[in-house]
Amino acid sequence: MSELTKGHHEVVVLGAGVSGIYQIKCLVERGVDAIVLEGDDDLGGTWNRNRYPGARFDSESYTYGYAFSRELLDEWHWHERFSGQPENLRYLNFVADKFDLRRHMVFNARVQSMAWDEDSRTWTLQLQDGSFYTARMVITSIGPLSVPTVPNYEGMAEFKGRAFHTWAWPKEPLPLDGLRVGVIGTGATGIQVIADIADKVGQLTVFQRRPNWSKPLRNGRISEEEMTSIRARYDEIFANCSASPNGFEHTPRWGFWDATPQERRALWDELYEQPGFAILGCNYAEIFFDEAANQEMSNYIADRIRARVNDPEVAEKLIPTDHGFGLQRLPLETNYFEAYNRDNVELVSLAQTPIVRFTPTGIETTDGHYELDVIVYATGFDAITGGYDRIDIRGVNGVSLRDKWKDSPSTYLGVLCHGFPNLFMVAGPQSASGSTNFPRAIETGVNWVTGLVSHLADNSHTRVEAQADAEQKWVAEVQRAHERMLFRRSKGWFTGYNSNVEGHDDGRVRYQAYFGGAPRYATAIDRAVTDGYPALDVS
């Protein structure tokens, strides 16, 4: 690390992913002395790390890109409706280069602890290599899905083949032809990777604990002509996203019970053909709140799965029975269910035949041994709070954030936290980011934090802290929004469940994200500004 970038800064931003890139741009253009510390060796966050085959947006590309610069919107051409990881990473590099942001970023700078000093009103951040930075303010842009988790099966270390998490898929080309590959996990990641490699490997064995609902992504190329019309429509596109609960160009409807079963089916036939999350965003909103409505919808999708999988026994194994459609994060797929019609693909239901142990040559279940050359862990993340938990963050009087959030996070608007002055979270726990089209929520979060940083500077304030009762009120709002939804009982990262993380594996709900919808969230954070930040103590 160069001398130039070490030392004290007014603001240190943690993470150079989608959030950190925009955050540093906003700060430097306002003349704030700021740097980004990034633990990896390059920028890009999620899109730098998740290089597994099949990794791509399941948001429409043109709703995922940044909205902040007209020039950028005019210059960038998305080539696919749902763009893949290599292009997404190129895009983020393009943005960083266009706005000359790299010179504000320090790579291989993983922060392992940070502590607040009341006397100097600064944070001291210690890196893994032992060096230190100090900062008046810290902005965390550390991502909700940045800490991968792997299972803990007996014998895992003895496996002699290659084994890695999808998040750590090798950067160098990894030919899989002729190899026996095992994939553990069938979340959004597993479903993408399985569908992509099924016809490229010798033998594919899928180890599925719980099946997930899924529907076709319906990707396609974007021609020059279409891109021109998308560019002409950008203002409308982003206005539509802002008005929708999930940050997409989708408008939900009510009236499930006013429609006849035939009318409902006709709508679902139409939505099943549409790209992306239209099947969630344009559906009857009752399916998220009403058990009977959700059951009918689930039955419809179950029939769709049965129609696509040749072997009826395999089809039944692929149909979830423990949660309804749309009640966990919905993965989108391209020929996923058809993969199971191939002779070289086998589905192992861990619910029926659990893994007993790993061996040097494969995986043993209660039903037999599977010989494998490569094992892929598509086993998910310590979601939303994991990135915070792995840094030892000490606020006022040395109180630990990890301890404060042990049972469930607790924040003011998902941005600030009582007892942790001058610490701002972009897309943090209990913001709307976990439940909406991520970059739309990021821009909202970054703009809000930047506004607060400017407000403090304009008024010569050096300390800001959320009031305890304001935090409690926000937590109550988060809980209220959560409890209204049927997914409150689902076991997924939305509700903080992860069998591989101690304390997140007992089924207790952690209120990790705000599910009141993006417009309601935007109203709440806008009001805080127009009211003059009444819930913040500033000095």
Ligand code: NAP
């Ligand atoms: P995930 O949804 O948490 O899925 C993890 C999978 O691994 C589940 O099937 C889980 O089974 C299984 N699993 C975990 N531990 C296991 C164990 N010990 N033994 C056997 N199976 C185990 O994680 P993910 O698929 O990585 O997706 C996480 C999120 O990343 C997504 O929901 C999405 O928001 C994001 N993502 C986005 C995109 C995109 O935008 N295109 C693509 C991929 C991912 P259980 O269900 O039984 O726990």
